[in-house]
Amino acid sequence: MSHEVTSAAMFRYSAVTFDCPDPAELARFYGEALGLPVVFSTDDFVLLGQDGAAGLGFNRLADYxxxxxxxxxxxxxxxxxxxxxxxxxxxxxxxxxxxxxxxxxxxxxxxxxxxxxxxxxxxxxxxx
CATH class of the missing domain: 3.10.180.10 (2,3-Dihydroxybiphenyl 1,2-Dioxygenase, domain 1)
Structure with missing residues (x-):
């Protein structure tokens, strides 16, 4: 069985996301701890990161x-x-x-x- 990897099958690590009750609060904590800015934000999701680097996301979960x-x-x-x-x-x-x-x-x-x-x-x- 061949395990040849083509450029179309390449993946890159992009982010890890944590479920939580308050994405803004958890993003504030990790943003200050790691010196990462918010790169995307909605009421239910916040992503911290820097250009060209993997990010850290926080997702609202109602029954967390x-x-x-x-x-x-x-x-x-x-x-x-x-x-x-x-x-x-x-x-x-x-x-x-x-x-x-x-x-x-x-x-x-x-x-x-x-x-x-x-x-x-x-x-x-x-x-x-």
Whole structure:
């Protein structure tokens, strides 16, 4: 079986989109944290990004239920890993922007787990 790839079949990574109850609020959080501007916005969807780079989207979901990590009753379906130079400084900045630090920290000397304003877990690490 041939797996030849033609230019018509090429794909490029364009964005990851998170469901949430308030796209504008979640876009504000990640936009400030990552220094990304809004490139598209409606009442129900906001896309952050920069020319030529993949973006980060936020989609309103009417019946959105926050992940309950580490409790598996409402699993996280995905999470973002953010590379930082200083764990303590990055954690403090993200908490000031609206993140929450859960009690469960599997390896706090290597990475920290935080929850964004919609409850999505994400990690910060000096290893990324």
């Amino acid at each position: 239920r926050r992940p309950t990590w580490p409790d598996p009753s409402q699993e996280k379906q995905a999470h973002i890993e953010l590379g930082v130079d200083d764990l303590d400084a990055a954690e403090a900045r993200l908490i000031a922007l609206g993140a929450v630090k859960p009690a469960c920290q599997p390896a706090p000397d290597r990475w920290r787990v935080l929850l964004d304003p919609a409850g999505h877990p994400f990690c910060i690490s000096t290893l990324v």
